[in-house]
Amino acid sequence: MLLSIVYYSKTYNTKEMAEIIAKGMRSVEGVEVELFDVEHTDPEKIAQSKAVVFGTPTYYANTCWQIKKWFDESKQYDLAGKLGAVFATAQYAQGGPDIAIQNIIEHMLVKGMLVYSSGSALGQPYIHLGAVALKENFEESKAQFEIFGKRIAQKAVELFA
Numbered sequence: 001m002l003l004s005i006v007y008y009s010k011t012y013n014t015k016e017m018a019e020i021i022a023k024g025m026r027s028v029e030g031v032e033v034e035l036f037d038v039e040h041t042d043p044e045k046i047a048q049s050k051a052v053v054f055g056t057p058t059y060y061a062n063t064c065w066q067i068k069k070w071f072d073e074s075k076q077y078d079l080a081g082k083l084g085a086v087f088a089t090a091q092y093a094q095g096g097p098d099i100a101i102q103n104i105i106e107h108m109l110v111k112g113m114l115v116y117s118s119g120s121a122l123g124q125p126y127i128h129l130g131a132v133a134l135k136e137n138f139e140e141s142k143a144q145f146e147i148f149g150k151r152i153a154q155k156a157v158e159l160f161a
């Protein structure tokens with residue numbers, strides 16, 4: 001089963017976390033993962049993917065414009081019925097990463113995706129809207145991101161295998 005991660009990353013924090021999520025996903029049997037810089041997405045691979053995860057740096061307490069642009073121009077991408085999840089990186093907890101995530105969730109809903117946070121009901125780590133990595137605990141967040149990826153892949157297998 002193919003899963004995709006689409007991200008924008010200028011200084012590589014978001015890219016690094018995308019790679020950690022991919023590692024968590026690949027720990028689930030039968031799962032393959034493709035990573036895409038948002039400026040180089042492959043329509044065929046996205047179409048084949050059962051889940052698409054989006055990652056954004058937080059820019060001015062919001063989603064970066066590159067991801068917003070992708071959704072605004074995404075008519076060719078039919079994401080309906082696919083599992084969707086979001087992650088963000090930010091400098092500060094109060095810098096708005098949850099707002100950045102929420103904006104992408106709204107785009108996912110418009111596209112008809114099945115939005116998944118990876119679930120606070122599953123216990124630690126509690127991930128309410130999506131995974132967040134801050135500057136102050138970037139390295140420590142990697143364990144959370146790996147579990148985030150694993151949970152998304154497990155849910156995709158549960159729903160679609």
Ligand SMILES: Cc1cc2nc3c(=O)[nH]c(=O)nc-3n(C[C@H](O)[C@H](O)[C@H](O)COP(=O)(O)O)c2cc1C
Pocket residue numbers: 008009010011012013014015056057058059060061062089090091092093094095096097
């Ligand atoms: C133009 C710009 C605006 C930013 N605005 C915020 C912000 O509002 N809140 C915040 O916490 N971090 C902000 N940051 C910091 C980035 O979100 C953070 O460094 C992020 O991890 C960068 O991701 P990247 O390395 O993948 O490019 C901003 C960075 C840039 C370049």
